[in-house]
Amino acid sequence: MDKDNSKAVEDMRSLLHKNDEVAAQTRKWLDSRQIFGINLMGSPGSGKTTLLESLIDCYQGDLAELAVLEGDLETNRDADRIAGKGVQAEQICTGSVCHLSASMVAEALEKLSLPGVNTLFIENVGNLVCPSKFALGTHLNIVAVSVPEGDDKPIKYPVMIRTADIVVITKTDLLPYFNFNLERCRREIQEINPQAIILETAATNATGIEELWRCIGERSC
Amino acid sequence: MHEFSVVSALLDLVTEDARKHKATGVTTITVKVGVMSGIEPELFEEAFHVCKRGTVAETAALELIRQPIEISCPCGYQGGIEGFSFRCPKCGETTIRVSDGEDMILQRLELELPD
Numbered sequence: 001m002d003k004d005n006s007k008a009v010e011d012m013r014s015l016l017h018k019n020d021e022v023a024a025q026t027r028k029w030l031d032s033r034q035i036f037g038i039n040l041m042g043s044p045g046s047g048k049t050t051l052l053e054s055l056i057d058c059y060q061g062d063l064a065e066l067a068v069l070e071g072d073l074e075t076n077r078d079a080d081r082i083a084g085k086g087v088q089a090e091q092i093c094t095g096s097v098c099h100l101s102a103s104m105v106a107e108a109l110e111k112l113s114l115p116g117v118n119t120l121f122i123e124n125v126g127n128l129v130c131p132s133k134f135a136l137g138t139h140l141n142i143v144a145v146s147v148p149e150g151d152d153k154p155i156k157y158p159v160m161i162r163t164a165d166i167v168v169i170t171k172t173d174l175l176p177y178f179n180f181n182l183e184r185c186r187r188e189i190q191e192i193n194p195q196a197i198i199l200e201t202a203a204t205n206a207t208g209i210e211e212l213w214r215c216i217g218e219r220s221c
Numbered sequence: 222m223h224e225f226s227v228v229s230a231l232l233d234l235v236t237e238d239a240r241k242h243k244a245t246g247v248t249t250i251t252v253k254v255g256v257m258s259g260i261e262p263e264l265f266e267e268a269f270h271v272c273k274r275g276t277v278a279e280t281a282a283l284e285l286i287r288q289p290i291e292i293s294c295p296c297g298y299q300g301g302i303e304g305f306s307f308r309c310p311k312c313g314e315t316t317i318r319v320s321d322g323e324d325m326i327l328q329r330l331e332l333e334l335p336d
Contacts, residue, residue, distance in 0.1 A: 010328065130222065
């Protein structure tokens with residue numbers, strides 16, 4: 001029994017309830033336009049933007065079918081890089097916030113011209129921790145882990161690996177120069193997230209990019 | 222360091238609950254934090270004490286309950302896992318359901334009501 005002037009209340013909502021609600025609205029909105037949304041995450045310098053550039057270079061369709069949202073604390077540099085490839089891109093500058101949120105994405109989507117677009121990439125703020133729990137309304141999570149970061153990153157950042165549908169080990173052309181145990185890295189990713197697809201890419205010579213497009217295509221059907 | 226975002230979301234929920242029950246204050250907030258929720262309890266507490274100022278939860282105590290991963294397996298196993306290995310420790314199956322330990326939940330609030 002509560003004391004006269006106090007009351008216990010059970011709530012049981014997720015702390016991310018509000019973000020999840022906005023993300024669910026975005027998902028519906030994308031679905032209604034038949035746009036497949038992809039949330040690309042990874043550390044700063046893991047090669048996310050370069051991976052996007054390489055995906056654009058290898059795209060078989062009309063570039064007007066693609067759109068990109070770029071998340072960074074500061075500067076429009078990444079959106080400029082994507083626009084330089086002929087794909088429409090909008091920059092989200094988060095200021096001091098270390099991850100994108102569903103509302104930031106919802107707001108930025110209004111600035112894109114989406115008729116004709118069938119695939120939307122959202123490059124999250126470079127960070128292997130914070131973006132993992134903030135749903136954006138996308139359909140697929142890709143996590144980039146690069147060879148120079150070291151093979152221990154997946155096991156050190158398991159929460160991020162858990163959110164991945166596809167883990168891309170990037171910069172594999174640098175394997176001869178780093179003490180990176182590919183087999184152990186793959187094994188540890190599999191332990192943390194047995195359902196994740198693991199791919200290897202080297203954007204400089206487009207290794208693995210077609211396979212990545214194929215995996216994206218299979219998921220978007 | 223996304224703990225500030227999460228704490229501010231927590232305070233929004235708490236404020237909403239307090240308003241709904243016409244509370245004048247909040248004495249205790251109990252949050253279940255999964256070990257794989259991506260939240261660092263110490264940082265979360267620090268952020269809470271900074272952000273609660275000026276809100277209805279200004280004098281509230283924060284109680285964090287650490288929730289380990291729990292899975293259920295088609296083989297009937299229910300319970301924890303070994304380390305970060307997301308497979309059934311009994312039969313090795315990987316198509317398991319994670320039933321707890323990945324979320325952050327506002328479990329309970331102790332509200333002060335007007336006399």
